[in-house]
Amino acid sequence: MYPSSVRQLIDSFKNLPGIGEKSAERLAFSMVNFDKETLTNFSNAIVNVRDLVSTCKICGNISEGDICSICSNEDRNNGMIFVVEKPKDIFLFEKLGVYKGRYHVLGGLLSPLEGIGPDDINLKSLLERVRDGKVKEVILALKPSVEGETTMQYIRKVLSEMDVTVSKIATGVPIGTDMEYIDSLTLELAIDERKDIS
Amino acid sequence: MYPSSVRQLIDSFKNLPGIGEKSAERLAFSMVNFDKETLTNFSNAIVNVRDLVSTCKICGNISEGDICSICSNEDRNNGMIFVVEKPKDIFLFEKLGVYKGRYHVLGGLLSPLEGIGPDDINLKSLLERVRDGKVKEVILALKPSVEGETTMQYIRKVLSEMDVTVSKIATGVPIGTDMEYIDSLTLELAIDERKDIS
Numbered sequence: 001m002y003p004s005s006v007r008q009l010i011d012s013f014k015n016l017p018g019i020g021e022k023s024a025e026r027l028a029f030s031m032v033n034f035d036k037e038t039l040t041n042f043s044n045a046i047v048n049v050r051d052l053v054s055t056c057k058i059c060g061n062i063s064e065g066d067i068c069s070i071c072s073n074e075d076r077n078n079g080m081i082f083v084v085e086k087p088k089d090i091f092l093f094e095k096l097g098v099y100k101g102r103y104h105v106l107g108g109l110l111s112p113l114e115g116i117g118p119d120d121i122n123l124k125s126l127l128e129r130v131r132d133g134k135v136k137e138v139i140l141a142l143k144p145s146v147e148g149e150t151t152m153q154y155i156r157k158v159l160s161e162m163d164v165t166v167s168k169i170a171t172g173v174p175i176g177t178d179m180e181y182i183d184s185l186t187l188e189l190a191i192d193e194r195k196d197i198s
Numbered sequence: 199m200y201p202s203s204v205r206q207l208i209d210s211f212k213n214l215p216g217i218g219e220k221s222a223e224r225l226a227f228s229m230v231n232f233d234k235e236t237l238t239n240f241s242n243a244i245v246n247v248r249d250l251v252s253t254c255k256i257c258g259n260i261s262e263g264d265i266c267s268i269c270s271n272e273d274r275n276n277g278m279i280f281v282v283e284k285p286k287d288i289f290l291f292e293k294l295g296v297y298k299g300r301y302h303v304l305g306g307l308l309s310p311l312e313g314i315g316p317d318d319i320n321l322k323s324l325l326e327r328v329r330d331g332k333v334k335e336v337i338l339a340l341k342p343s344v345e346g347e348t349t350m351q352y353i354r355k356v357l358s359e360m361d362v363t364v365s366k367i368a369t370g371v372p373i374g375t376d377m378e379y380i381d382s383l384t385l386e387l388a389i390d391e392r393k394d395i396s
Contacts, residue, residue, distance in 0.1 A: 001292060003262040005246035012240035014306035017228050029286045031244070032216050032251055032257045032260050039248035042210035046229070048203035051229055062230055064201040088227045094239055 006032065058129075060105030060122045062087045070094075070103055079136040081129060085109055085143065085153065093141065101139075103166040104129065109147035110154055118154065126155070131162050140168040152166070204230065256327075258303030258320045260285045268292075268301055277334040279327060281353065283307055283341065291339065299337075302327065307345035308352055311352040316352065324353070328362050338366040343389070 002010065006028055013024035031039065055061070056068035063069070070076065070090070082100030084090055090103050108121040118124075129135060138159060142148035156166050172190040173182055200208065204226055218320075229237065253259070254266035261267070268274065268288070268333035278299030282288055288301050306319040325332060336357060340346035354364050371380055371386040 001289060003251060003260060003267075005243060005250045006260065008239070008243040009247050011238075012243045015232065015236055015240070016225050029260075029284075031247060032285070034213065036248050038213055039244050041206070042213070043244040043248070044246070045203060045206040045210045046237050046241040047208050049226075049229060050234050050241070052203045053201060061206065062227075063291050069201075083269075086227075087230070088223065091200060091223075101311075143200075160281060170242065192245060192256060 021192075026074065056105075058125075060087070060107055060125070061103060075100075078134045080139060081126070081135055082139045082141055083126065084141050085148070101137075106142075106151065107144075109142060109145075110151040111147045112150070116179050121151075123155070123158075127158065130159060130162055133163075135164055137167060138167040140166065142146050142168075144171045144186075213222075215371075254303075256323075257324070258305055259362065260284070261300060273298075276332045279281050279324070279333055280337045280338065280339055281324065282339050283346070287339065304349065307340060307343075309345045309350040310348070321353070328357060328360055333362055335363040335365060338349075338364065340366075342369045342384075363395050 007176070009028040009031065010024045013019050013027050014021065019027070031042075034042075052064045053062050054064075054066070056063040056071055057066050058071040059068060059095055061068040061070060077100050080099075081104050082093065082099060082101060083104045083106060084093070085106055085108070087105055090105065093103075101110055104122070104126045106121045106123065106126075108116055110116055110118065110121065124137075130138060138155070140155060146174045152168055160164050170193065171186065172193060173179070174185065179187070199369065207226040208219070208222045208228065211217050211225050212219065217225070224232070229240075250262045251260050252262075252264070254261040254269055255264050256269040257266060259266040259268060270359075273299050278297075279302050280291065280297055280299060281302045281304060282291070283304055283306065285303055288303065291297055291301075302320070302324045304319045304321065304324075306314055308314055308316065308319065324336075328336060336353070338353060340348045340350055350366050357364050369384065370391060371377070371384065
């Protein structure tokens with residue numbers, strides 16, 4: 001019923017997370033009104049992502065080239081590895097501008113329920129990097145969920161045999177949030193991990 | 199900070215309605231994991247929309263070609279014109295499959311507040327189509343807002359000099375909605391336009 005090019009665009013949008021038929025229709029129809037240059041830029045951006053973006057051979061970050069800009073930056077501290085679930089997490093932490101070490105992307109979390117084991121995530125290469133000997137501290141920054149905690153416990157265990165400090169980022173009450181909007185598990189953790197300020 | 203192709207894709211997504219920086223980042227990062235074929239199809243769909251889709255010279259619908267599939271369909275009734283705001287509205291009504299006449303897309307609504315007058319929307323060509331003489335009824339299907347009502351009143355007035363019936367689709371309580379979720383203006387209209395069923 002729709003012109004076939006519009007139908008094709010709707011179907012493409014439906015591949016995106018959280019975009020169903022109705023949202024895809026709305027987005028595709030809005031693009032019909034874009035000027036030709038904007039459409040060309042959009043199309044080129046997709047082609048460039050397709051042709052240029054790959055996975056960093058060291059840390060698993062997204063990269064234009066074999067090694068990402070963080071791994072190839074010689075000014076960064078080789079003594080620390082910050083372990084995250086997804087490439088996007090790296091950019092969240094980089095925006096803060098406080099961490100100057102290296103990263104490692106697992107690309108997933110351990111989940112016995114879903115059958116995701118240690119060999120299914122990017123863990124072996126983390127152990128190899130730590131075994132190299134330059135790394136003094138591994139900072140685990142996985143989300144505080146069952147899978148995240150399981151993965152952090154597993155990494156803590158396998159790294160316990162090596163000469164490296166393992167830490168994890170703090171869980172607790174986020175700043176600026178009203179208590180009533182925070183889930184009970186977070187509140188419990190915040191009490192358990194309370195800090196003496198006397 | 200992001201690889202430049204990813205940054206370009208984020209910026210492209212931000213042109214879409216309701217997509218801000220955070221949503222655009224989420225969508226762009228999800229596309230990094232798409233396979234090459236899916237990315238090629240998406241890019242081609244945009245190029246095809248750019249190169250193939252234009253506006254129907256008769257009714258203002260989107261079309262691959264000068265005249266849209268509805269205007270070029272000889273089986274449809276030339277005696278009725280269904281007036282809508284946007285091309286997308288046509289497809290909403292076509293999905294119902296009950297209307298077999300012609301359409302006319304205004305491409306906007308009159309809004310004295312925003313300085314949108316009769317010359318700023320696709321109104322002149324509607325009058326020309328009615329003046330042709332074949333049209334017996336013009337059905338106004340604009341949204342029941344201040345702008346929609348203003349536009350319908352204006353069209354009713356200019357068409358009053360011509361030999362044509364002007365109707366508008368009914369406003370009232372939508373089916374399957376709990377009363378408490380319906381705004382008071384709709385409820386008032388539903389009372390004003392009540393139907394005798396005795």
